[in-house]
Amino acid sequence: MSPINSPHRFVYASFAAAAFILYGSLYPFQFHDASLIAAAQTLFLSHHLHDQPWSGLIANVVLYVPLGLFCVAAQDDARPAWRQVMFATAVGTALCLCVEMTQFFDTNRVTTITDIFPNVIGTLAGAALSLPLTRWLGRRVDVDTPARQTAALLLLSFLAYRLFPYVPTLDLHAYWRALKPVVVHPSVHAFDIASYGVIWVVAAALLADLVGRGRSRWLIVAVMPAVLSAKIVITHNHLSLSEIVALPIAAVGWRLLSALPRRAAGALLAGLLALVILGDRLLPFHWQSEAQDFGWIPFFSILHGSMAANTQALADKIFLYSSLVWLLAVAGLRHWFAVVLAAAGLFATSLIETHLPGRSAEITDAVIALGAAAVLSWLAASPTAAAARRRERRTCTTLD
Template sequence: MPSINSPRRFVYASLAATIFIVYGSLYPFAFHSGSLAAAVHTLFLSDHVHDQPLSGLIANIALYTPLGLFCVAAQNDARPAWRQLLWATAMGATLCVCIEITQFFDAGRITTLTDVYPNVAGTLFGALLALPLTRWLDQRVDMDSPARQIAALLLLSFLAYRLFPYVPTLDLHSCWRAVKPVLIHPSVHGFDVASYAVIWTVVAALLADLVGRGRSRWLIVAAMLAVITAKIIITHNRLSLSELIALPIAIVAWQVLSTMRRARAGGALAVPLALVIVGDRLLPFDWQPIGHDFGWVPFYSILHGSMAANTQALADKVFLYSGLVWLMTAAGMRHAAAGALAAAGLFATSMLETHLPGRSAEITDAVIALGATAVLAWLSAAPAVARAGAERRSDRPRAQDTFNVAE
């Protein structure tokens, strides 16, 4: 259990990560009768039932990484590091073994040790990441600030989407395939340019909350170079000429927005981001008079099909919808109103998608927006504990001093 000084929110975050893992691992909850002994026997004798593809391996590791990170962050800092690691890894191992055994009774699921290994590895990786990260943040960054916590979460979801599948390669042919679309038969689409420009401007605003408004003006350029370089050396990624054209547009846009007051800048950026989300969901608007069914089961499409594509799509949705709610609250709206407005808009576009071919019209997007709003409201309501060092640094943002000029 966490100490008094340890953020209790990490305990709830660990619980939320556990619920997400259980839901994603046991859906559609089509249970049948069977023997517990047979389930355990199947688990320990089926470690080679199927070959794990690289995308599935990465997804299984990534699924349990937040659990390991949150479990360590929720513990008493006075505990030895090895105990924190052992406790977090044991929690992850126990959870994944229980889930694998339960999957024996779930139709359509496979019980195998092939999934246990990367799950435990993901938990351990998250726990190992938490130790230096939490210590560095305690020493260098005032992460008690809700503004920084929210910015960090949104930036992580952005990187999770843009850098998937996170596997670097030194193969020159793979690097050539990444830059080939820009050099050979390049194509530019107006909506893509606008979309990338808006998204990168939102990233710049998040960086301002994380490191300060002044630093963000040059750090956004470094972030752009880092992400583009990473996309070249990460396997299965492709560069886009539309994005490269959008980068200088986003830089100029942020230079202007960073001089505005909070409400005005938030509103000026929320409107184009909302338009990007709507356009991405509905364009090209190929309306069909006869629509298909609407899905009322949350995350149905994400839990079916390609694990790699669905993982990337989920990270993209979390970033876009959280970013929209964050900007609306920066413009002066309450979290409840911003979340309700975003969810209503997503629900409306999902209903329209029932008449668009190739679209998965379902309740998932509205649910993601509401969940993101709950997390943002929860973090914003937490009291910010200002450090003496932060008070002496005017460029370091506090909970209310973010990317705008102080009001």
Template sequence: MAPARTPRSSIPWLTAAVIALIAYGSLYPFNFKPDAQDGLLAALSQLSWARAGRGDRISNVLLYLPLGFCLYLWLNERLRRGPAVAIATVLGTLLSLAIEVAQVYVSKRVPSLTDLALNSGGTLLGAVGGMGWAALSYLMHLPARAEKQTRDPGAALLIGLWLAWRFAPFVPQFDLGKLKAALRPLFDPTFDFITVLIFLTCWLVVNQAVAALVSRPRRLETLLLLMAAVLIGRLVVASQTFVPAELLALLLLLPMVVLMHRLRPRPRRASLVLAVVSLLIIEELAPFDFSHQVAHFDFWPFLAFVENGWDLAAVDWVQLFGKFFLYGALLWVVREWGASTDFSFGVMLTVATVVEVLQIWLPAEHASITDPLLALIVGLIFRSLYRHQRPRRFAGTAGDLSLRER
């Protein structure tokens, strides 16, 4: 089986970004010792087999996983699997050795051969993961049903809303020395099945949006870049930790993408419609503890924002962009299914309104006109984009999160 070809334009840049992230996080805050050792041999003599804690061991492995993954994809364009894995591991080991030697000259850093071994193991595991990605992605390039790629403006908007949701509240955090703290939830991960399904559904929608924007040979590369952007953005821009449920969803994503790729267009899009409707119901109504007592429905939109004196700092940007994405996703997948823009708009607005009205019987929720109004705003934006376009038709030819937790 021939190795899957990854477009060369972006993987080297992604590899360079991972190396820069590792170097910055390992050497921050660059407070070099004035009385450091002279010469390379003297620096190497400072390395010891110092024992590391469980958290440090896990973080050292996880830190180099992306490096091994990217190096393998880069090398696999030129080499066979075995040499690509071996060379990727050697390069990761050399980078780790260089970092450990550099830490001899940095205060509050403990250079260690144990870290070197763990980093090498992480690189190897990442390279094996890259080999699995390449093997599965090969299935995406087999002859299959032809679908015309449409340069869909709604798909571009949807991806933009997804990135805005994941990067909110847009607070830059350049102290990458806190990388280990961001990895801490992965030391003892717990997975909620529903949350994993929510993340997986969102990423499948994002994948379908990518398919509407880029040509087939570049789809997986674009999806990979979006995954990297979200994970790095969560650390650098959103100032939040990694979510184990999202990482598990990303591991399940490519097999699901291959499975969806094998379906005909109509059942694939129908399954996305059903998944997004289910996601919205779960988001707004879970855990479904309805009461017989009817609560008040607030007809004044954005009441909390007004009560805080129109203070933008009081806005829950994560919640806001999450709703924008989910409503936009529902409209977009219904339109992808073959419906008109106006019909898709109506379905989305109806679902948003019905779900909000049902919250009257949920004691823990606050029913308000705000969410239907947000759905109306999203619908009007999508409608303006599609003013002169028709929905996709079915050819019939053969041939990508709980808002409360983020």
């Protein structure tokens, strides 16, 4: 078994994924008395598939993908692949059955068997994805394997928030609606251009860690129109003229930035990304003397309101905060200090948001940063990463 594919790590990750599913499915944990037989009857006799929006179906699929992925990775490599996938799918099926039954006793929750199907599909998809992914993570490559793993993970989170809700459409009217803001009502905003530009440069930096700096300079130019074209054919998406204007600026900016040493480029890009996050959280800065309540319950606002908007917002935050921690570490800060700095900054801006109208001031953003940092730290502390660092030190000693 490969060092990075240690079952113990993925067992813990499987429990964490299950805990997240339980938290998101049963919140706010307001239960009432009822009959277990009535719960079973409701589960198997009720269906609301026609009332379920595409965003809800997709969210139910995506929610269970990590569980399937981690359950397969937690098993012994000696077992046949189909058994690993079937076991992970069985675990996901059992969990979603228990969740649906429990939701019958939870106020404001709906018990329906049609929710089980996308949950099982998500578990199966994660399990199938885990087989090639864990083999790729465990194979022997160059010294920078941990950097490649981190880059691949962050690029996936980038695509997750840029291409939500992932459902393509063949409706030509939908394509026109996606292009309409650019053609009929074109408008640009300086902060939006700066924000899109910095985010695309971060994506280019991640590509550099994945494929090399030289390749990233032309690959990012190919990825940009591909992502924008994908947005056009995905339902409920709209293009922004500000993002289109930002693309050539980002391409030129990365070409200049990639000529700098890695640590200097990371420090500069970390500062720019921090300014983007700060502006996104605090602008427009309309201070009001009376403060609203601070939310100490993690993910409170994400679990309320529009499922589609909240899912995309969560994916956006995961990418931005994870990338910030990664860039601070690239800039030379110790990992724990980068984590503390990012989480403290987000917590401070959340406190400031209590004085800004229309903001959800809560602890969620700091918690997301801590969770993202834990994943990045886990990759960096893997046996493969430690072995890579030892080989690098031996090489430097030999050269000296």
